[in-house]
Amino acid sequence: MVPQLHVVDHALLAHRLASLRDAATPSARFRRLLAEIGALLTMEATRGLPTVTARVTTPLTEMDHRMLAAPEPVLVAVLRAGLGLMEGGMQVLPEAPVGHVGLVRDEHTLKPSQYMLRMPPEVKTRGAILFDPMLATGGSAIAAVQRVKEAGAPHLRFVCVVAAPEGVAKLAAAHPDVPIFTAALDEKLDHRGFIVPGLGDAGDRCFGTE
Known part of the structure; x- marks a missing residue:
């Protein structure tokens, strides 16, 4: 097992992935399911973000509460x-x-080429x-990870729905x-x-x- 691989085990995630895999699932529902899976995976990917303790005033009293130690990370989509x-x-x-990396994979060589890169300056911090x-x-x-690193990201996490052992x-x-x-480590390519x-x-x- 690759040490940096995290296959997220969650009943709600598995249920949505089953519907996402179904060839009969229409495009509109596929988009909704993909977003819901993205939310669940983001929760897991951000589990280890550093926190600090800050003073919070509730309607009844004051208390110490955990909060993020730094601003939220930049979200980058591979188009x-x-x-x-x-x-x-x-x-x-x-x-x-939000940032975007535009890559297209040649169906014959299977190699990617970049056609767009838009990255907010905040990625550097x-x-x-x-x-x-x-x-x-x-x-x-x-290639996408390399582009984000070259844009100055000091650290990053990769989120996908399904992965093949070869790609991992x-x-x-x-x-x-x-x-x-990832939500699933599949069998092969x-x-x-x-x-x-x-x-x-x-x-x-x-x-x-199509």
Whole structure:
């Protein structure tokens, strides 16, 4: 088992993932489920954020209470499908700045190329959570993590819905300092580089395209 891999075990997460995998799930419901899964995974990915104790005045008294020690991390979506997953992260961390990495994977070579990078300056102090539903061959994930690091992120976490063992191993080898949070570690990649059993093309299913 890769030490930085965290397969989140939660009944509500498993239930939503079952519906997300279902080929009969329509696009609108797929988007809603993807956002809900994104929220649950964000909660887990932020579990270890540092906190401090601060004084809070309730309607009845004063008390010491734990609060975040630093502002919320930047949320970064790998386009396109990462948008749907990040939507849930934005619900959990509504004050977080948002960035985007545009990568496209060549269907023959399976290698990614960048077509867009927009990153808020706060990434240099806040770090980031990177959202991409599928961790398949690992090529896009490795490239996206590298772009966010080059933008100045001192630390980051990678959040996906399903991962293949091959992609996890490659991402962990390329970026051993990046924790990986996923709802499921699937069986393998097929000859086309698709995750099996997987859930199909997350971008097409999310936005109703082909």
